[in-house]
Amino acid sequence: LDHADLWAQLSESEKKIMREMSEDKSIAENLINSLFPDVYGNDEVKLGVLLMLFGGVQKRSTADGTTLRGDINVCLIGDPSTAKSQILKTVEHFSPRAVYTSGKASSAAGLTAAVVKDEESFEFVIEAGALMLADNGVCCIDEFDKMDLRDQVAIHEAMEQQTISITKAGVKATLNARASILAAANPVGGRYDRSRPLKNNIQLSAPIMSRFDLFFVLVDECNEVSFYFCLDLKISDAAGMLLVSEYKRLRMSDSNNSATSSWRITVRQLESLIRLSEALARLHCESEVS
16 A cells, blocks of 8 residues: 555544644644653654655656665664663554564575475474564664674675575575664673764674664763662652662772772662552552561
């Protein structure tokens, strides 16, 4: 179905609602809040992901017939516990066609396509990978920095030309991989170093980096306001403030000793404190953590 067919299937009331939404100056903010209600802050990151979902316009050259992709590729670089995987999972559940995979556990064939022998006909057939399955959709790749460099080379064509060329075992084909790529990666050493440029903070080759339209750096900062929004509403105000205060103290201590400490205090430790507090409240049959 093209855009005209989809528009014809809408009722007049639905068309009216869409026209009103398109004229609303705060439509981007409203869509971001609706799409990521549980992710606090990082509005620029969420806006970039929203623009990726809308995509650009594919352009075709009349001279030689080559095409320029309209899909937008986004890469999230950041410290652990900065909601990178949560954003990828949200896009996977929201998008009508999306595939979620891990770069650490995926090979080049798993991301593109593989040629296998059919057990019944004994003929070689093409088995689709993640990028083929996400055609006209989004391919979410977590732990992108854990991919082998040889596997990164295998997706060069898919990221720019949006095709996958295969010549194996007598099978020659060019397959469509018209998908946006939303990737998440951790910096070298586990913590983003602001004193170094982006290319020195991640283990990605220059050709791969050039194929991403947007890079977002998510840094785990000591901000008690963002920690407060991570608390559950069933926790009393006094207990919540105590958790935030204690966690802030641990974070400040971790920041001062970051060079010598091998164990980092992140928002996951705050979540651990919350879980332990909730378990203690259940032990006393309390409905609220106090």
